[in-house]
Amino acid sequence: MQVTETLNEGLKRAYTITLTAAELEDKVNAKLAEAQPEVEMKGFRKGKVPMALLKKQFGPRVLGEAMQETIDGAMSAHFEESGDKPALQPKVEMQNGEEWKEGDDVTVEMSYEALPEIPDVDLKSVKLERLVAKADDASVDEALGNLAETAQNFEPRKKGSKAKDGDQVVMDFVGRVDGEAFEGGSAEDYPLVLGSNSFIPGFEEQLVGVKAGEEKEVTVTFPEQYQAEHLAGKEAVFTCTVKEVKAPAAAEINDELAQKFGAEDLAALKGQIAERLEAEYAGAARQVMKRGLLDELDKLVSFELPPSLVDAEADQIAHQLWHDENPDVEGHDHDKIEPTDEHRQLAERRVRLGLLLAEIGQKAEVEVSDAEMSQAVMAQARQYPGQERQFFEFVQQNPQMQQQLRAPIFEDKVIDYIAELAQVTEKEVSKGELQKAIEEMEDEA
Structure with a gap:
């Protein structure tokens, strides 16, 4: 040969x-x-x-x-x-x-x-800044107030008060199609929060303004794709007997509220909230530091890039941005979106950094464990309730999907590896300053 x-x-x-x-x-x-x-x-x-x-x-x-x-x-x-x-x-x-x-x-x-030769980078010379934000009392109190709203109670309105959007209406109802009551269309003492969109479209809006003791007929049409096929697309009349109209009231912020959320008392709940907030701040700060690290690496290296990789990445960027600007277009049967010079510059950066991180990770023997992959698959599977098993099987049979799940985990582990070697200084900032840094990063993306 x-x-x-x-x-x-x-x-x-x-x-x-x-x-x-x-x-x-x-x-x-x-x-x-x-x-x-x-x-x-x-x-x-x-x-x-x-x-x-x-x-x-x-x-x-x-x-x-x-x-x-x-x-x-x-x-x-x-x-x-x-x-x-x-x-x-x-x-x-x-x-x-x-x-x-x-x-x-x-x-x-x-x-x-061919993939290019990637130059070595002295990772110990890289200088990074890690923002550190603490959860202050005001942030904890704000989060505590939001929790109280989710645990809201409903208290009876004055006799004769009309139901408003957000109120809870306690009622008996009987639904009929063509004059005949149908299975599952009746209930007693049912508490319905108006505006919750938990009933058929158009139902809750017709109960705005009802009073306790009033009987109201609500006429709606079941959606064409309704889960019960014998009701799909049909008109139904619900006879509703209103028993109570209740207004929402935020739960009191006390030990009893804390115990509802599994804490021993209010002080313990505040401590848990502070920990959760600081974990969120740390995650946001990590994204800012990661962006700073990528910017530093981009300045440190320069090498020839495979044109095919740059072209493919530029096409993908242009296509994704076009869909972001045209959210009503769900399919991909549109004309080809031609990348601009700006798209190509961003593509070159992504390809360059991707190749560099892959090289650093390979030399450092960074690997994605089976446990980490399983967690990633489980997280994705939760987006398909009732179809988790099918999703697991799809991933098992699809190497490309496995790579899509593995790539971001690998990248994050390489970023952590570099951060351990780099010169990292911490800077304490407020929640507002951290938020501003995040917004600036997103504006530059």
Whole structure:
């Protein structure tokens, strides 16, 4: 077999791989000889089928297998000897494929873009700033007030008061379609919060203004895609007897409220809230530091980038931004979105940093554990309630999806590794200053 270089320009590579007819025939004969002892054919004992007959019966299939295995082997040997790592799957084309016939030499053209050599970076020289925000009393009190609202009670309004949006209406109701009550359409002493959108669209709005002791007929139409097929798209009339109208009242902030949320007392609940807030602040501060680290690394390194990776990333950025600006378009059957110079600059940064972080992570032997992958899969599966099992099976059978889940975990672990080596100084800031830093980072993205 002969491998001849035909292009070596920048990161672009091309080679011609020639497999002679004699080499291919030897490979076919060897595979047939290996299989011969197990072959059974009418008129012959097992393992006694003549080679000529085997070649006639199985030759074309084995020829294709031998050709593919030999070319794959030649490619693997080339990458091992050259040290090249292709940026994307190499393009392989058989020359004169339509005209080729058995007995001819096989000539294949292989082309690819090699990944560049990544320069070493002195990570200990990198200087970073980590913002530290503490949960002050005002922030804790604000979060505590929000908790009290979620634990709100409802207190009876004055007799004769009309129900408002946000009020709770306690009622009995009977629903009828075509004059007949239907299963699941009746209840007694049902507490419905107006504006909660927990009932059929249009139902709650018709109860705004009702009073305790009043009877109200509510007419609605079930959605066309309603879960109960026998009701889908049909008009229903609900006879509602209002028993009470109650106004929302925030729960009192005391030990009893704290115990509702699993804390021993109010002081313990405040401590838990402070911990949660500071964990949120730490997460936000980490994002700011990560952005600062990426900015520093981007200044420190410069190397040639594979054009195919930059083009693919620029296309993806342009496509995503277009959908962000056109949220009503859900499909992808629109015209191709052409990347701008700004998209390409951002793509070059992402590709450069992606390759650099991958190199640093590989040298540091950073790995994503099975447990970390399982957590990531479980987190994604929660977005598909009732279909978790199908999602797990989809991920197991889809290497590309596995890589999409693994990549951000790997990147974060590499970022943590670099931060451990870098010169990191801490700066204490207020919640407002941290928020401003986050907003500035998002504006620059």
